[in-house]
Amino acid sequence: MKIKVTALENGPYLVPTGGKYTYNGEEKEGKQVALCRCGHSKNKPFCDGAHKDAGFTAPAAEIEIEVE
Numbered sequence: 635m636k637i638k639v640t641a642l643e644n645g646p647y648l649v650p651t652g653g654k655y656t657y658n659g660e661e662k663e664g665k666q667v668a669l670c671r672c673g674h675s676k677n678k679p680f681c682d683g684a685h686k687d688a689g690f691t692a693p694a695a696e697i698e699i700e701v702e
């Protein structure tokens with residue numbers, strides 16, 4: 635199975651979940667998670683939109699990971 639992580643231009647990493655994921659042992663629902671890569675989120679490891687006010691800049695990228 636391949637997982638595609640998308641780094642948004644000037645924003646977070648988007649990671650698809652397939653509909654459910656576990657965060658610190660707690661089951662959550664959501665088709666993707668947005669992980670902070672700017673370091674300014676007050677809800678790490680998740681993006682809370684703070685990258686906009688912080689003026690974070692980084693190029694977009696796509697990373698494909700093969701998972702067995």
Ligand code: FES
Nearest residue numbers: 670671672681685
């Ligand atoms: S990437 Fe959005 S708050 Fe850090």
